[in-house]
Amino acid sequence: MKAQSYFSRDYAEARARFLEAARAAGARVESTVHPLRGPAGEELAMDAAWIGAEDAPRVLVLGSGTHGVEGFCGSGCQLAFLDRLAAEMPAGIAVLLTHAHNPYGFAHLRRVTEENVDLNRNFIDHDAGHPANDAYDAIHGFLLPEDWDGPGRQAADRAMMAFIASRGLETFQAAVSGGQYDHPDGLFYGGLRPVWSNRVMRAAYRKYLAGRDRIALIDYHTGLGPRGHGELIDASIGGNIALTRDWYGADEVTSPAEGGSVSAPVSGVLPMAAQDVTGRDRIGMIAIEYGTIELMEVLTALRGDNWLYLHGDVSSPLGHEIKAEMRRAFYGEDEAWCRDVLDRSEEIIRKALAGLSGS
Ligand SMILES: [Zn+2]
Numbered sequence: 001m002k003a004q005s006y007f008s009r010d011y012a013e014a015r016a017r018f019l020e021a022a023r024a025a026g027a028r029v030e031s032t033v034h035p036l037r038g039p040a041g042e043e044l045a046m047d048a049a050w051i052g053a054e055d056a057p058r059v060l061v062l063g064s065g066t067h068g069v070e071g072f073c074g075s076g077c078q079l080a081f082l083d084r085l086a087a088e089m090p091a092g093i094a095v096l097l098t099h100a101h102n103p104y105g106f107a108h109l110r111r112v113t114e115e116n117v118d119l120n121r122n123f124i125d126h127d128a129g130h131p132a133n134d135a136y137d138a139i140h141g142f143l144l145p146e147d148w149d150g151p152g153r154q155a156a157d158r159a160m161m162a163f164i165a166s167r168g169l170e171t172f173q174a175a176v177s178g179g180q181y182d183h184p185d186g187l188f189y190g191g192l193r194p195v196w197s198n199r200v201m202r203a204a205y206r207k208y209l210a211g212r213d214r215i216a217l218i219d220y221h222t223g224l225g226p227r228g229h230g231e232l233i234d235a236s237i238g239g240n241i242a243l244t245r246d247w248y249g250a251d252e253v254t255s256p257a258e259g260g261s262v263s264a265p266v267s268g269v270l271p272m273a274a275q276d277v278t279g280r281d282r283i284g285m286i287a288i289e290y291g292t293i294e295l296m297e298v299l300t301a302l303r304g305d306n307w308l309y310l311h312g313d314v315s316s317p318l319g320h321e322i323k324a325e326m327r328r329a330f331y332g333e334d335e336a337w338c339r340d341v342l343d344r345s346e347e348i349i350r351k352a353l354a355g356l357s358g359s
Contacts, residue, residue, distance in 0.1 A: 052094025068105015074220030121190030135175030247355030
């Protein structure tokens with residue numbers, strides 16, 4: 001069977017197949033419908049599927065689509081899990097599959113939510129104030145050119161390359177992607193209050209994870225690192241990284257805070273909402289980050305998408321071109337990539353289940 005067969009052409013197909021496979025696996029399914037619709041008028045929702053005893057002490061959590069368009073990957077891995085592994089779960093372990101955390105972004109091929117918010121920067125304590133990102137302030141202007149195919153873009157690109165030449169790519173990546181809370185029209189904007197997807201995910205984690213003994217959470221992402229490779233990134237931010245290093249291997253789990261990860265240090269990631277419910281000692285949380293295309297090409301896609309919603313027309317030929325680039329930046333799509341993604345996912349899920357089964 002081709003690995004590609006688990007991956008869907010669009011959000012609507014991914015959702016329909018997920019619901020069907022979840023029910024076939026005996027899951028209890030609960031859908032939270034989004035207030036907006038998809039590009040073809042389809043319903044959008046975050047769908048949660050629970051497999052196993054209601055009072056299972058240990059839970060494996062697999063999440064997809066935190067970053068919208070990255071949901072092609074996570075949804076494919078969830079479908080493969082339902083088809084290949086769900087029937088052989090060890091005793092005492094239940095599974096929670098959360099499908100399309102940001103269904104708007106998945107359906108519209110955007111990384112952000114309908115509020116232009118990076119959901120994985122939105123889980124901070126908004127009452128405690130918002131962190132400054134001075135380096136982002138300095139580059140905001142040239143990330144967002146006035147035109148996408150004219151002199152404005154060329155000038156912006158020159159300024160961006162000059163910044164990288166003088167400050168280095170790593171500093172640039174940290175400035176862009178670390179998260180910022182001062183430019184609602186900008187990139188990697190974390191928002192000033194919990195967005196719809198944040199509230200829905202918090203409610204789901206409260207409902208399904210409170211009071212469990214042990215939880216392994218895996219959140220699927222794409223767009224950073226070598227093509228097809230799945231890096232395991234600590235998602236606990238000061239939490240229990242020792243637990244995930246024990247389960248997956250000390251050399252396997254990278255920490256943006258320590259350096260040496262494809263991700264820059266970030267604030268406000270979604271798994272923190274699960275840790276808030278369970279307490280830090282009971283949960284091991286990772287993001288699995290699969291590479292697609294080159295970092296600067298991914299950034300160009302994100303800048304184009306940002307420009308499109310500020311100044312452009314999604315239905316124009318240029319709009320279609322930018323959308324195709326977004327898809328290419330966050331979904332590898334070919335058979336080799338899909339196979340690498342599924343093999344790595346299955347390897348990690350098996351390690352998570354072994355970890356949960358231990359003491
Ligand atoms: Zn992501």
